[in-house]
Amino acid sequence: MSSAYLQCIEESCGRRQDPKKDAHACAFCGGLLEVKYDFEAFDPEEVRHAWHQRRLSGEPIDRSGVWRFRELIPFIEAGNRIISLSEGSTPLVGTRRTGWWAGPVHLTIKHQGNNPTGSFKDLGMTACITRADVRGVRMVACASTGNTSSSMAAYAARAGMKALLFVPYRQISAAKLAQSLDFGALVVEVGDTFDEAFRLLREIAPELGLYLVNSINPFRIEGQKTIVAEMLEQRAWRPPDYIVVPGGNLGNCSAIGKGLRELKEMGFIEKVPHVVVIQAAGANPFFRMMSSGAEELTPVEHPNTQATAIRIGHPANWKKARRVLEWTGGFCESVTDEEIYEAKAMLAADGVACEPASASTVAGVRKLVRAGKIPWHADIVCVLTGNQLKDTEYIMRHRAEAQETHQRLRVDPDLDALRKALEAALAVPA
Numbered sequence: 277m278s279s280a281y282l283q284c285i286e287e288s289c290g291r292r293q294d295p296k297k298d299a300h301a302c303a304f305c306g307g308l309l310e311v312k313y314d315f316e317a318f319d320p321e322e323v324r325h326a327w328h329q330r331r332l333s334g335e336p337i338d339r340s341g342v343w344r345f346r347e348l349i350p351f352i353e354a355g356n357r358i359i360s361l362s363e364g365s366t367p368l369v370g371t372r373r374t375g376w377w378a379g380p381v382h383l384t385i386k387h388q389g390n391n392p393t394g395s396f397k398d399l400g401m402t403a404c405i406t407r408a409d410v411r412g413v414r415m416v417a418c419a420s421t422g423n424t425s426s427s428m429a430a431y432a433a434r435a436g437m438k439a440l441l442f443v444p445y446r447q448i449s450a451a452k453l454a455q456s457l458d459f460g461a462l463v464v465e466v467g468d469t470f471d472e473a474f475r476l477l478r479e480i481a482p483e484l485g486l487y488l489v490n491s492i493n494p495f496r497i498e499g500q501k502t503i504v505a506e507m508l509e510q511r512a513w514r515p516p517d518y519i520v521v522p523g524g525n526l527g528n529c530s531a532i533g534k535g536l537r538e539l540k541e542m543g544f545i546e547k548v549p550h551v552v553v554i555q556a557a558g559a560n561p562f563f564r565m566m567s568s569g570a571e572e573l574t575p576v577e578h579p580n581t582q583a584t585a586i587r588i589g590h591p592a593n594w595k596k597a598r599r600v601l602e603w604t605g606g607f608c609e610s611v612t613d614e615e616i617y618e619a620k621a622m623l624a625a626d627g628v629a630c631e632p633a634s635a636s637t638v639a640g641v642r643k644l645v646r647a648g649k650i651p652w653h654a655d656i657v658c659v660l661t662g663n664q665l666k667d668t669e670y671i672m673r674h675r676a677e678a679q680e681t682h683q684r685l686r687v688d689p690d691l692d693a694l695r696k697a698l699e700a701a702l703a704v705p706a
């Protein structure tokens with residue numbers, strides 16, 4: 277039997293919610309909700325062994341990097357259908373040269389771009405859509421900077437549900453829009469920012485009886501938190517000193533913190549890594565709040581950054597995220613678009629690519645080491661949240677100078693011209 281229940285995170289409220297409904301805000305005070313469990317006592321050794329054994333299994337539930345850790349997310353009954361696309365099981369890659377550049381630190385990246393729709397959102401979506409399916413939901417909705425929508429569209433298609441998504445007009449990358457259309461979602465382009473689209477969706481949702489799958493839906497967080505178990509397993513259960521994530525709506529940071537806390541409480545780990553959040557300078561309300569010591573978050577009215585996945589001025593999960601930084605002794609940093617591009621180019625030179633928002637993590641590490649806030653040789657995992665191909669317009673803009681630097685040649689189709697062009701280009705050192 278599942279022991280899951282929803283509880284308000286506000287200290288002044290903390291009330292359990294009606295188990296017959298999946299809400300995304302507290303029925304009493306409007307606060308954020310989280311999923312809680314009466315976990316049975318675990319023998320970590322035994323459970324770890326079971327997780328390990330499942331890697332050899334061909335069952336879809338075991339092939340999923342989320343459901344393989346199902347002891348951590350017991351919110352559905354045995355026998356319920358799982359809506360999965362074999363998400364998770366993403367690589368952990370050592371990046372020695374980038375670590376040298378950013379530090380020197382011992383840098384490893386956890387590449388969540390290697391997911392079915394190309395971002396970490398798939399981890400949360402399998403959990404959330406499975407839950408919606410159990411509840412008999414026929415239509416799901418979200419507002420998105422592009423990746424939540426691609427992911428929702430895929431999992432909704434898989435489950436046979438209708439997908440309705442709100443995106444800011446001309447503010448998401450072509451690839452992300454194309455993905456959503458490809459999966460057959462109904463796309464509504466509305467407002468200039470994610471925040472505007474999200475506000476309108478939240479207002480209209482009750483009227484239309486929409487089931488929202490944004491990260492205010494606590495079941496998203498449950499799926500996303502399993503990244504911590506997978507990462508620790510890949511590291512033979514030796515926690516790093518720091519886990520670094522980009523911060524947009526702050527769901528990922530909340531999920532990682534919840535995962536760490538539960539694994540610690542259940543005896544899987546002793547040491548808890550510091551969780552570090554990096555925001556883009558043009559969309560950094562959480563950074564501003566944390567660094568000024570303000571009690572409340574002041575939204576950024578006109579969020580602006582080329583890292584469109586984190587172009588969010590009013591992050592819904594800031595209270596959960598603040599709690600995570602407090603629990604883990606973490607902090608928040610802010611980086612410019614130029615710093616993000618430098619980090620992305622450095623990763624690419626190391627053979628690792630990602631979308632711009634993801635590279636903010638490495639840019640943040642570099643800045644924090646230079647400021648003396650992260651020590652040299654620290655053991656750091658940066659979570660790269662999205663795939664390189666999510667935003668090729670960004671790459672083409674930044675590689676526009678490629679013709680001058682002899683990286684890109686346009687040559688007449690004759691041998692002499694080809695020889696001449698290559699002579700010049702090949703003389704450029706690698």
Ligand SMILES: *Cc1c(COP(=O)(O)O)cnc(C)c1O
Nearest residue numbers: 423524525526527528585661662
């Ligand atoms: C959604 C997203 C983020 C931001 O994650 P939050 O949970 O909203 O903080 C960062 N990078 C990419 C690529 C994303 O898709």
